[in-house]
Amino acid sequence: MRPPRVRRVGAAVLVVVAIETVAVLATAQDALRFPKPDRPVARIISPSYSTEEIRDRHGEAERVMDHLGIKPGLRVADVGAGNGYYTVRLARRLGPAATIYAQDVEPRYLRGLVKRLEREGIRGVTPVQGTPGNPKLPRDAVDLAILSHVYHEIENPYEFFYRLWPALANGARVAIIDMNKPTQDHGTPPDLLRCELATLGYREVDFVSLAPADGYLAVFAPPETRTAPGSIRPCTR
Numbered sequence: 001m002r003p004p005r006v007r008r009v010g011a012a013v014l015v016v017v018a019i020e021t022v023a024v025l026a027t028a029q030d031a032l033r034f035p036k037p038d039r040p041v042a043r044i045i046s047p048s049y050s051t052e053e054i055r056d057r058h059g060e061a062e063r064v065m066d067h068l069g070i071k072p073g074l075r076v077a078d079v080g081a082g083n084g085y086y087t088v089r090l091a092r093r094l095g096p097a098a099t100i101y102a103q104d105v106e107p108r109y110l111r112g113l114v115k116r117l118e119r120e121g122i123r124g125v126t127p128v129q130g131t132p133g134n135p136k137l138p139r140d141a142v143d144l145a146i147l148s149h150v151y152h153e154i155e156n157p158y159e160f161f162y163r164l165w166p167a168l169a170n171g172a173r174v175a176i177i178d179m180n181k182p183t184q185d186h187g188t189p190p191d192l193l194r195c196e197l198a199t200l201g202y203r204e205v206d207f208v209s210l211a212p213a214d215g216y217l218a219v220f221a222p223p224e225t226r227t228a229p230g231s232i233r234p235c236t237r
């Protein structure tokens, strides 16, 4: 049996270790505390925007893919893929050897998309189930992330784009397609988008209207290094 003094010292060491562990965990949590966006976030209500017929009649996907220079070899993530309007058109253009991630936060939308890909005999697409704050894409795996009619539904874009960053390979781009409408009406005003992404260090490199299709296409280059969550200055409306 150990003498009482040794037991007291042992207990004191345990208390110090426990306090230090709590302090380290608290600091780690604090470091990953993201500010909330200072504007409404739209609810997820549908796996698609408009109808594919109308979008194709207006040449939306062709215009977007031409503008982004989509060609075989490019590794693309359709983030918030929904019914896969972009996923299937990317797959047709990139061919069966393509690397395409069809990502979504809603498991039932993703299941529906997997069935669609099987039905249409489309290969080369990897489904990825994300969480509201994390797209969960593999590291350094994506040259282009497309978010079509998704941005305004992302609960916390500061956290989401912070966590998207590791998936973006050197020279990658992020393409956002959205409507110039308030976020609660399922759009994102371009100035708000620029401000929220700029605070994370994403730099706008292109912006075009998609007329006669709906909305705009804004393209961003990710930062070299990530902005620490504690340094993110939230945008005000």
Ligand SMILES: C[S@@+](CC[C@H](N)C(=O)[O-])C[C@H]1O[C@@H](n2cnc3c(N)ncnc32)[C@H](O)[C@@H]1O
Binding pocket: 044, 046, 047, 048, 049, 079, 080, 081, 082, 083, 084, 085, 086, 103, 104, 105, 106, 109, 130, 131, 132, 133, 135, 147, 148, 149, 150, 153, 154, 155, 160
């Ligand atoms: C209006 S639909 C657009 C679908 C498709 N991109 C299109 O252009 O038709 C929005 C999609 O974004 C998804 N979404 C919303 N928040 C998300 C998040 N945090 N991460 C991934 N997907 C998200 C929804 O589940 C839904 O499938």
